[in-house]
Amino acid sequence: MATPPQPQPQHGGPYDPYTAPVPPRSGPSGPGYAGPQPYGAYGAHPEPGRYGCRLCGAWPAAHATVRGHQGMIVLMRFLSLRGPFCRDCGLATYRRMSSDTLWQGWWGPLSLFITPVTLLMNLGPRAAFRKLAPPAGGHRPALDPGRPLWRRPPVLLLLVPLLLLVLAIPVLILIGAVVGDDAPRPLTSGQCVRNTGDWQLVVADCGSASAEYRVRRPSPATGGPCGPGDFLAHPEYSADGTLNCLTPLR
Known part of the structure; x- marks a missing residue:
């Protein structure tokens, strides 16, 4: 006995994947619409194929080396941390290493000369970090730069000697002018x-x-x-x- 032919599905039905009506997508004011997604702190890298910050992965980043110095009477240590760094991580690294150098770098005969040179060398990376845009696209939060270097306690170790040196010169001149040498007393005949x-x-x-x-x-x-x-x-x-x-x- 022959099997009767099966009816073929007709296009245009409610379950036809080609012709079934597609419900309209909710607009900007509809429910569930989140809007365009910008690069967040943990989103995709804004410039694929480029290296980001070595600490947080964010971009833009600057290639720079931040240095530090430790004087230990007879011995000494030269410290360095090479980038790239984003703006926040770079400034945080610069301020931390420079602050440590301000109170750790003077304790040695040669360190008295090396420490100022190290602090001056860090001004170049600092200028490069300050020119960068805010970090974006990192795989972790950027470091907090914290307070500026001149507002940290170790900077007093540098400012106090400089202030005393600046004040010492006029004070010595004033003391010499006020005190001076004792004027000799006139002599009389017979003394x-x-x-x-x-x-x-x-x-x-x-x-x-x-x-x-x-x-x-x-x-x-x-x-x-x-x-x-x-x-x-x-x-x-x-x-x-x-x-x-x-x-x-x-």
């Missing part, structure tokens, strides 16, 4: 003096063994010459500018 060095005269008792010279005024009648073997005192030991004669006592 005895002794020489304390470089003809700094000090009044002494004429009967003591320390007295070396007797002061006398030159004679106006003879034009004011001193006797043979006498010495002349400096003008500052005279009240009126007339040179006093110093006659040796022995």
Whole structure:
């Protein structure tokens, strides 16, 4: 007995995958619409085939080397961390290594000169990091840069000596101007003096063994010459500018 032919499905039915009506997709205001998805912190890399930050994978990143130094009296350590770094990770690395260098780098004779050079070398990477756009497309969060270097406690180890050096010069000049050398007191005829060095005269008792010279005024009648073997005192030991004669006592 022959099998009757099976009816063929007609296109256009409700289950036809080619002609079944497709429900309209919800628009921007419809339910379930999330909108266009930008690159997030953990999305696809914005520039495939390019290397991102070595710490978080974000882009853009700059190739730079941040350096540090540790002085240990006799020994020393040279530290470095090579990029690429994104903006946030680079600034965080720069600030951390420079801050550590500010308090770890001075403890050695050669380290006193190496530490300032290391800090200056880090200014180049810092400028490169600051020019970068905010990081995007990383596989983990970028590092927090934290407070700027000049607002961290170790910077006081650099600022305090510099401040003291700057203030020391005017302070020394002021002290010298206020105190100065003691002006010598004018001598009078008949006094005895002794020489304390470089003809700094000090009044002494004429009967003591320390007295070396007797002061006398030159004679106006003879034009004011001193006797043979006498010495002349400096003008500052005279009240009126007339040179006093110093006659040796022995």
